[in-house]
Amino acid sequence: MWGIDEKDRRVLIVDSSFQPYFYAVLEENEDPKQVYERIMNEKPRLPLIVNVELDRRKFFGEPVNVARIYCQDPDAIQKYAKVIRSVRGVKECLETDIRYSMRYLIDNDVTPCAWHEVDVKEEESIRGVQVDKVYSACSAPERIQKDDIPQLRVLSFFPICYASKGSPKPERDPVVIIAAVTNTDEKKVFTAKEYDDRDLMHSFIQYVKNFDPDIIVGYQTNQQYWQYLIERAVTLETSLLIDRAGTWPHRSVYGHISITGRASIDMFDFADELPELKVKSLENMTAILGVKNLKEQRIIHELEYSDFWDDEEKRKELLEFALEKAECILGIFEKMFIYASELSKLVGLPLDHIGKAAVGFRTEWYLIREAHKIGELTPERMEQPYIPYAGGMVLKPKPGIHENVCVLDFKSMYPNIMIEKNISPDTYVPPSKPEPDSRVNVAPEVGYRFRREPPGFYKIVLTKLISARDEIRQIMRKVDPSSLDYQLLDARQKAVKVITNAAYGYTGWIGARWFRKPVAEATAAWGRSMIMKSVEIAKELGLDIVYGDTDSLFIKYDPQKIETMIRRIREQLGLEIRPEKTYRRILFTEAKKRYCGLLPDGSLDNVGLEVVRGDWANVAKATQEHVLELILKENSVEKAVEFVKSLIRDLREHKVPYRDLIIWKTLTRPVEKYKVNAPHVETARILKRLGWDLTVGDQVGYVITQGSGRLYERVKPYALASYKEV
DNA sequence: AACTGTGGCGACTAGA
């Protein structure tokens, strides 16, 4: 364990007492002691087994006999489990694929980014290990209540690779600049001697060693830059020793690059946490987080790096540019750090893994920890066929403009349905099984059964999450909103909310260990039935419903009747529904999931319309937004028409900024795999021909040039077109 | 040759 102690010393604690293990689940009709003997008989073939213990656990809620098999070498577990599986009386082996490091954290309830107490003995420092103290653990670490954040040393860096032709290639092209900025206000720019980056690499490595950061941040470092630096170091036949243990950065789980003893964080991985961030560039993320306005940011396109480097005059600009980028990255880190560490604490994945782990894995690691606490075994991951199921219900909107519309929302609908009906992977009663004594809840439409008692795994976990969030929000009310404490609590409740919301989707994910399609399907079915029943209640009261989506109803405002409706829903359905907001005026088209409403504070709520989509040019989005404003706020269609006319004039006269004409789209597959000639695909093909590497997830920006013919025949990458031809 | 209708692809958002 790499950590920081209360005196801000960097420490390494080695706990050699921990033994990795896995479980063998025993057949029900077998005598556990006999199976134990049979397992022990295998010992000569499996010499690394150190101990076998019999125990009781639960698997999908069913009590089972298990043998916990301790194995000296974690790498041998998979192989050993294979042998043990064939022992008579062993049904299956479980938890064989839980990494040793995670096993340690879970079993000792050690939480990353949190304070713990542990009895230690000081040890001699280990060669090549860069810490203040090395200890061995004499006790299991114990979590303590302490929220202070220690003084962390953070280093942000931004490299610039010279590209002689297309994308830079590490075996050919040097790293010409590395800008580094620290949270102690040090700024450094390392440069190559023309095209020789040997010294640059050495001095950067030396600098990192000297500053000894706890956290190294960058942008696109996991996918790009670390790999580049690694391969570059190999090409130059130098070493890249920048960690605290004398090893190279290495690729680890989820495609993350690990730096031993430090947390290596790629801020790009956190771009998904910001839904309003459409084009995931460093510039946009910097702007959206309020670190620096777009207009104040220097722009040098990747295409131009080599031109700037080759030209002595412009080279200075490139250096300043790199430094600015490193500063922006540090700024982004500071805005996101608290959230990242709260998420890490909640889920239990280390800070450097949490960003790269997809939502499904975050949810899963949270569940694995909770399962361990209640003696529930974690299922193995299994291949599942993909079969879709029916989800939420969307009501047809009444097109046109409506005045005073109130939105009623069910509070955490799916989680609360799962709690209320005890829907869980372990409470599901398959058709082949008889109805248990505890009786069952039967889902509407789909007919799946879930036993009512005892509380299922999901009910336990979701109840805990929901009440945790309520508690945090209670405390927040008493805290000064501008304080650090408030930020901390807010980040904490957001992290809890994300995991709570993902729980339903998780059970329907075919990659999930706890995948049970009936769980997801039944939850959605109950959701549909709830909303339909609510519509009935509203109709009985004579309320006018103009729209609804999954867990919400849009109703013409009528305070008394709405009050009655809320009460009836609580009494008859057992769920909480509440007024979320009221629109002064709202516009629906004939389409579902698309509308624009005017809120009491005068702001517009744009839902689903082009305004909020990332695949429209800025000029189109801004125009739609303004038109909606004129219609909803000023009630004037004429003004809107006039505005559009003047905009078209501006467009023809090239008065609209070039940047606003670019259309961005994401590549969802390798360029060769596309079946159609879509504009963004054609753009990608052009870039590829010029030597630029494009992979899945890359965003391409293009403009449509003047002329006639198909759009894909007229596209150009935005950096390669001139305004005149657009 | 120019238009119209339709099915499929692809990207993205709304809601949990």
Place this chain on the structure above:
DNA sequence: TCTAGTCGCCACAGTT
């Protein structure tokens, strides 16, 4: 993590 839903564009067939 899931499903529901929209919309633009392309490709192709059929009509004017």
